[in-house]
Amino acid sequence: MAMTDQYTLxxxxxxxxxxxxxxxxxxxxxxxxxxxxxxxxxxxxxxxYTLRSRGVLEVDPQTGEYRLGMKIIHLSSLLLQRLDVKTIAHPYLCELRDKIYETIHLVVLSNNLAAFVDKVVANExxxxxxxxxxxxxxxxxxSGKLLLSSKExxxxxxxxxxxDFKKFTDCTLIKKEVFIQDIxxxxKQGYSIDAEEMVEGLTCFAAPxxxxxxxxxxxVSISGPTTRMLKNKEKILKELLNNANNITESVNKTPQGTV
Structure with missing residues (x-):
């Protein structure tokens, strides 16, 4: 059994x-x-009883034996999927950085937050x-808005x-009706834009x-100074969407992509 200390429940x-x-x-x-x-x-x-009620364990009604439940399988598959997508995506992120020469991020959803799992730096x-x-x-x-938009x-x-919608800049979407419209x-368009909503002077585009x-x-997101991002918006979005599609294809060619 594991050792315990004063902070352990x-x-x-x-x-x-x-x-x-x-x-x-x-x-x-x-x-x-x-x-x-x-x-x-x-x-x-x-x-x-608690582990069964939360789907972490299951019990065989005939033998009375316990085994791991579907909740564990689901959480394990999410972890593998996230690890796999980072490994698969990294060379594509580097390729995108070299084409656009802006900073690239790979982001996943984690407890209703945007978790940045990879970053490839160019001009910062x-x-x-x-x-x-x-x-x-x-x-x-x-990336966060894009990930959220895919949910029910x-x-x-x-x-x-x-x-609690906190105002980071003058452009942060703190009015909920405006945020719903943005989602x-x-x-509809298949990509997301952060127009200086987190950092002043910084614009980001994200694709799924x-x-x-x-x-x-x-x-996958591209981040850079607003003036440069807007000037090259058409090219950036084209390369971003192509890159995200290429990563999607590679993820789904792997056994883990079928999870």
Whole structure:
């Protein structure tokens, strides 16, 4: 069993201990789980009930044995997908950078934030503040708005209602009705624009990467000074959309692309 310290939640730690047993075994009975973990039977029942109710564990109705549930499979597939798309996309991001000579990002959705998982730098005339591992609000970034626009209306409305729209610049979309209009526009045109909504003087364009089910799994973006981005908008958008399509094709040629 894992060591604990003053910051560890014992119940959560015990639940992780239970899940760790399935690294070695495909299925286990309650008796086997208790023998391995030495937990109090009542506490173990509560943990197993909770894990079952959240889809993390499943129980075979005939044998009574527990096994990993679909929630674990889903989360694992998301992790593999994100790792795969970064590996596959990187050379394409470099290629796009060399064609446009602006900074390129690869962004995924993470807990209703835009998570920047790759960055290829060219001219960085403006301090973007971005780095690999950085997270930013969905509503104020081109990639974030694009990723959000791919979700169902119910999800988008829930996000809007729960989000405190902070004003980063004079151009940040803080009026919710204006933001909804922008999401509709993104859906129609197939790409997103951050017009100095996060950083003054910085404009970004973003395009989607999709899996074989046509679900948006990531976004590729180009960021640069507004004057240069708008001057070369037509060329930039053409190269961006072509690049995102090429990454999509490569992702879906791999076994993981069928996840």
């Amino acid at each position: 014992k119940t959560l730690s015990n639940a992780i201990d239970v899940l760790s047993l399935f690294e070695r075994e495909h299925s286990l009975t309650i008796k086997e789980i208790q023998q391995e973990t030495h937990m109090n039977r009542t506490n173990l029942y509560r943990i197993l 005339d403006i301090n973007m503040g971005s780095y690999i591992g950085w997270t930013a609000p969905l509503y104020s970034t081109a 209306d119910e999800h988008i409305n829930s996000y809007i209602n729960k989000t 509709a526009k993104i859906r 990467i999709k899996n074989h089910r046509e679900e948006v799994i990531a976004a």
